[in-house]
Amino acid sequence: MAAIDIAHLCRLAQLALDDAETRAVQGDLARIIAMVDQMQAVDTSGIEPLAHPLEGVQRLRPDLVTETVEPARYQSIAPAVEDGLYLVPRVVE
């Protein structure tokens, strides 16, 4: 089994874990991956990959504008709003 790079996963998931949490997650992930390894050992050649557990197909809706948006309602739960924009810590390119 490949070593789990917890630091990399935390960066991808934007999580900050302390040492105790890291150790706990390390153990959980090791068990999860062991289970995945067990599933991957099953011979699935000739079986079409499953995209969805249900048998249905995607429903399509007509191209109509059906939503009226009240930004004030949505923005009442935002930490910071100005001039109609949600404000977040600066992201720079």
Add this chain to the structure above:
Amino acid sequence: MSTPFVTPRGWEAVIGLEVHVQLATRSKIFSGASTAFGAAPNTQACAVDLGLPGVLPVLNLEAVRMAVKFGLAIGAVIHARSVFDRKNYFYPDLPKGYQISQFQQPVVGAGRLTVGLPDGQEKTVRITRAHLEEDAGKSVHDAFPGLTGIDLNRAGTALLEVVSEPDLRTPAEAAAYFRRMHGLVRYLGICDGNLAEGSMRCDANVSVRPAGTTTLGERTEIKNLNSFRFLERAIEHEIERQVELIESGGTVRRETRLYDPDRNETRAMRSKELSDDYRYFPDPDLMPLVITEAFIDDVRATLPELPEARRARYRDTLGLPDYDAAWLTDDPAVADYFEAVAHASGDAKLAANWVMGELSAALNRAERSIADSPVTPAALGTLIQRIRDETISSKLAKTVFEALWAGAGDVDTIIEARGLRQVSDSGALEALVRQVVADNPGQVAQYRAGKDKVFGFFVGQVMKATQGKANPKQLNDLLREVLGSD
């Protein structure tokens, strides 16, 4: 004009493009919120677009229809079954923390697009795939000190991402491909093609290798190019940067870069350093998309005449040169305008000359699109008729055109009001010619001594006397007759 770009000696560039086409649906790809451009911030971002808990995406039929239409136009396989995946990354303009896209099973498979190159040759570029996905929101960086503002109106807008094979070899080829794609989506009516509003954006994958070799070099990706010129210049710059780097002993790193048009350079994007790991998986909120043969046939029946067919028709039926046919068919609005002028005037070649010449120059000067031309196709058609029936000379037709542009009335009114009617009364013209000849015995002697150039002097004198209204052909004939006699 700047000097044309030349790939550094001994090197070859390999370029592939990903073009994001904003589909012209009224509502978003997975929600019923409006996609109209220019609304106040966040007034078109509904609960689904915001990724609030408990919402479910439902796919827009029109987006699927447009994707299929595009697929048919590039001769691609339409997959009977395709799957939507989650592409996971964190960025403030992506509220759900993932973008709904298609990864392993896109709706449109391999196709091709034929591109006209600057040297007049054509090249067929292979298209790998085209898939449906949702757009992200917009970040506003400059308005708030230390903060970034987020407008999610664009979040959830339907996009078709078209991925090409690395078949392009020069920046000019890449720009020609983007231009042809731009024309095609407007022919199909699936995108408004408004580059300034971001309706089409392009990412370029660029690598270099020693000329004559076949292995691919390490590539970089230049993001978010939204003009033909910027695309070309960004790739030019990136080719030069990579060659210089390798020649000075360095290696190209696989990375995402941004083009800065003000400085004409590309630089690495910091935020994308970790983004290679998108952890795609099928979106459990969406069932597989199934497209039936009947649906495909339905869409096929709505395909308009495509640019290639139109070019061939202009060449073969209207008898236009290749150059004119390609020029006029690039933009469907231009082609429609031209056809209306050709029909109204009864002369396709003259119509082509006027659309490509005077009209195009005037539109450029005024920075207007052909749809906003103050001169209607019918008016331009009448103007050309007046040239053909010799009511006015080609030269004075330009004066009439300017008056038409300025809104001075219809063609015949302008010609009469300004007295631009060509003098074709042979009696009046002959009298004038005889007068000019009699007034200039010196020049007559020179002409008769074999100095042919003096002929132009007489033409000029008569034109001056008639304020340019003499019928040029008639004038020439008369002059030769009078100068040759006695």
